[in-house]
Amino acid sequence: MVVKTIGTHSGTFHADDCLAVYMLRLLPEFKDSKIIRSRDPDILETCDIIVDVSGKYDGIKYFDHHQRYFNETFSENFRTKLSSSGHFGRQIISHRLDLDLDHPYVDVLYVKLYESFLEAIDANDNGIDAYPHDVKPLFKTQLEVSSLVANFNPWWNQPIDDNILFNKFLKASEFIGTIFLDQLDYYGKAWIVARELVFDAFKKRFEYDFRGRIVVFEQFLPWKSHLFQIESEFNTSGQILYVIYTDGKDWRVQAVPIALESFTSRKNLPESWRGLRDKVLSLECNVDDCIFVHSSGFIGGNKTKEGALQMAIKALDF
Template sequence: MSTATLPEAKRQKMHKTIGTHNGTFHCDEALAVFLLRQTATYRDAALKRSRDPAVLDSCDIVVDVGAVYDEAKQRFDHHQRGFTEVFGHGFQTKLSSAGLIYKHFGQEVISNKTQLPVTDPKVEVLWLKLYREFIEAIDGIDNGVSQYPSDLKPKYRSRTDLSSRVGSLNPWWNQSTDAHIVDAQFEKASQLTGEELLGKLDYYANAWLPARDLLIGSVASSKASVDASGKIILFEQFLPWKEHLFELEADANSGVEANQAIYIVYPDETGGNWRIQAVPVSPESFESRKALPEAWRGLRDGELSKASGIDGGIFIHASGFIGGNKTKEGALKIAQAALAM
């Protein structure tokens, strides 16, 4: 029997209902509702916005209202006294309804969107990455968690963050607060948060994560064919490597040894020349583990080639953190010579 031939009451019972509060809406429940609609259980769910307990009790899942956090009962509020739930995995920011729903349903959403099995290790990598780069800020803003120590004051205000843009979709003080109008604006807000989240996920799954895989492969191949000590890593194509290198070095199971890499050799973004970059002591540091030789710093072209004895020299930065050569072979020779000096 198709759903079209089922009695109306039974058809309605097959569809789930998400509940959240009415009135002014915020980024966290807008995103929570969007996330739920990306799951198998709540994909076609209706939405009820109310603070009436009887209405909320009729819903299959309730977010950001009700003063209850109970996964078994599908109740996900964070406003009640004593609520201290955090994401775990080293994160300490108290969760909003966005973080709560993401904690419980995020891996399923990522699996659905990437077509990776939910047990694939890449799903967890993306799940943690997206929390760090996207969800945590929403949790912090909604819970009033300052991004800085209390004794620091920002030099300017920013109102372009996602939470602010969601807030601006609420009716102005002198506009109608008719429930139908506000509910329609909430749907716009939910779609806005979802589009931004999925855009981030698309980047992390299809650009950020492949770079991580290439780095892991390059470390292994470089040890086999370039430098057995692992101090020189050769990339055959340009890719963002710094963040991945430090994260992998901190992971005992990644196969990338901590503090081993000294120089990264790679083609520049145009593909015409090659670069030699010294690995910094930390991702944000301007200090290198071993800067390129002081005697070559600030030299260019023929003067650099003469001083180094390596043809094809282009430049060595004055600080020694990066240099260039016209060929891969020349760039590798610079890295090898610098190691020996």
């Protein structure tokens, strides 16, 4: 059997080339491929595929993004220029989850993985900040994945040669690749499954409020991103104010945020309830079996589903 080769640049490595190589080796045709790290064009040209080096991009063999003319993005909905990782995402999702390439979940998961994981790697490698230059971050962090991968490179005062760099590259590639697979498995085996449950609850929302402002889940599940997407698809964005779900023992009523990553809610629970607990809270809101309402008003608890639902219904009138 002919062993295929993946070429990438030598020297200091980054998150995108480490991940690109790992992702390629997830595909059957590159499963046992040899890795060549070099900047010699003649050596690279012998490879079956070349990532993050060569000065060329054709989407077939050459996957460099450093050329002045290269301005490819993931789709028209994204502005971040691509790096060398992520180009075979659909095929990897299909293979990993045993889905046909044209299964609708494949594209949904591809977009989700890009916006939640891969875009940050593209942005980092292309020197794009996550926030405007005139905004000062509230704290410093070196815990984002591109920084963690960069830390696998030898320190300035450590021994360094091609063999040392190659072995550290393999460790960094395994590190970021494992994170990628964890993300893929979660979104493909848990997150996407929740979408149907969220959609079923969305369709039943008028059973609890004539304006459809309350959604009830019979179990805890990742609902936020699905709910925002479903609202958008049905032109109901902003209409759902509260969701109800169980934590396995008690029930929660949670205010829906104004945006997916926001801590600001569309309609907080009433101010007069906030910070109260148990019998004091039950007396204040006239609902039995109350447990608490958070001091910010974004969430509350009740011992029963009926109690949580009544809290939500009463909160609508404030």
